Amino acid sequence: MADQSAGRIYLSPPHMSGRELNYVNDAFESNWIAPLGPHVNAFEAEMCARVSCRRALALSSGTAALHLALRHLEVGTGDTVFCSSLTFVGTANPILYLNAEPVFVDSEPDSWNMSPEALQKAFDWASKVGRLPKAVIIVDLYGQSAQMDPLLDICNYYGVPVVEDAAEALGATYKGKNCGTMGKFGIYSFNGNKIITTSGGGMLMSDDDEAIDKALFWATQARDPEPWYQHSEMGYNYRLSNIVAAIGRAQLQVLDERVAAKRAIFVRYQQGLAGLPGVDFMPEITDGVSNRWLTIMMLNPELTPVRPMQIIEALESANIESRPIWKPMHLQPLFAQCQYFTHGEGISVSDSLFADGLCLPSGTAMTQEEQSRVIDTLRDCFRGR
Numbered sequence: 001m002a003d004q005s006a007g008r009i010y011l012s013p014p015h016m017s018g019r020e021l022n023y024v025n026d027a028f029e030s031n032w033i034a035p036l037g038p039h040v041n042a043f044e045a046e047m048c049a050r051v052s053c054r055r056a057l058a059l060s061s062g063t064a065a066l067h068l069a070l071r072h073l074e075v076g077t078g079d080t081v082f083c084s085s086l087t088f089v090g091t092a093n094p095i096l097y098l099n100a101e102p103v104f105v106d107s108e109p110d111s112w113n114m115s116p117e118a119l120q121k122a123f124d125w126a127s128k129v130g131r132l133p134k135a136v137i138i139v140d141l142y143g144q145s146a147q148m149d150p151l152l153d154i155c156n157y158y159g160v161p162v163v164e165d166a167a168e169a170l171g172a173t174y175k176g177k178n179c180g181t182m183g184k185f186g187i188y189s190f191n192g193n194k195i196i197t198t199s200g201g202g203m204l205m206s207d208d209d210e211a212i213d214k215a216l217f218w219a220t221q222a223r224d225p226e227p228w229y230q231h232s233e234m235g236y237n238y239r240l241s242n243i244v245a246a247i248g249r250a251q252l253q254v255l256d257e258r259v260a261a262k263r264a265i266f267v268r269y270q271q272g273l274a275g276l277p278g279v280d281f282m283p284e285i286t287d288g289v290s291n292r293w294l295t296i297m298m299l300n301p302e303l304t305p306v307r308p309m310q311i312i313e314a315l316e317s318a319n320i321e322s323r324p325i326w327k328p329m330h331l332q333p334l335f336a337q338c339q340y341f342t343h344g345e346g347i348s349v350s351d352s353l354f355a356d357g358l359c360l361p362s363g364t365a366m367t368q369e370e371q372s373r374v375i376d377t378l379r380d381c382f383r384g385r
């Protein structure tokens with residue numbers, strides 16, 4: 001039996017490099033505590049250099065970055081926005097902030113991201129009813145790129161801009177390009193469990209100078225260029241603080257190490273769980289390199305009676321955190337009224353991924369001994385099955 005007295009293993013906790021405090025101390029010593037300051041500018045410049053993008057805007061969250069991107073694309077009341085269904089709710093909430101309506105698009109089985117077939121069906125419907133979307137939000141789930149070329153071909157054909165939600169996919173690539181740089185806008189998140197973290201924060205990316213300048217204006221309460229506080233438009237308080245940016249700079253320096261560590265964790269799970277009936281893992285597309293943010297395990301119900309919730313409970317009683325896959329947005333009570341387009345005729349890929357998968361602890365500071373504890377507990381679930 002697994003040792004219940006052992007320390008808790010978390011899903012994907014923050015992993016500081018040790019250099020963060022140097023940057024934070026610098027911010028304190030120069031009294032650049034808040035709000036903006038040199039670390040914010042440097043963090044933006046370093047992100048641009050890392051992913052080869054022209055401009056970046058450091059924000060208080062990835063959700064805020066999506067909100068500003070959609071506002072720039074003039075999403076408003078009565079508009080629709082196409083959106084990956086298999087994702088975290090932070091992808092879809094900004095559509096509601098702007099009083100627009102999400103239309104959800106299924107996954108395809110190779111990347112688990114937006115299905116070009118389902119996207120085409122959504123556009124066929126939209127053209128028929130004369131209601132093209134203002135934007136398409138494509139998610140790079142669990143650190144893996146969507147099949148961007150076919151998706152972009154469809155969106156370009158209809159002249160609809162793409163927002164790439166790469167909150168989970170910093171450090172991942174598609175055909176050599178960085179996730180988060182392939183649409184009109186891209187976004188990243190530095191929330192606590194992401195591959196690098198600032199405790200909380202986000203980044204809006206674009207090659208369009210005017211768009212980033214406008215987003216900066218909105219993110220700082222939309223202050224008109226007058227000597228007094230004058231406002232002609234509604235704004236937000238969405239900027240990242242200098243202290244938080246200082247943490248981000250040190251984290252960005254270890255991004256490559258973190259990607260390598262996440263990928264090594266994946267390989268150890270694959271080897272440690274080999275031979276178990278019906279067990280498989282999230283595939284990796286041949287056109288991309290995933291950052292393997294979380295290792296996702298699949299249980300084929302035709303080959304094993306063991307279900308994800310049984311494993312999650314067994315791990316929990318061994319003081320190990322794991323989670324179901326994101327519950328697709330089209331299954332959420334919040335979005336019960338929204339349209340949904342499936343990959344196949346009456347076949348929803350995201351429904352079966354949700355039913356059969358779970359996320360395993362994938363923290364980059366996890367020791368090999370800790371990971372062996374997870375693997376042993378998992379193997380116990382299959383004993384006598």
Ligand SMILES: *Cc1c(COP(=O)(O)O)cnc(C)c1O
Pocket residue numbers: 060061062063064087088090091139165167168188189190191201202
């Ligand atoms: C984390 C996440 C977000 C939201 O980022 P925050 O910084 O937490 O606001 C959006 N989309 C996806 C896919 C995410 O995983």
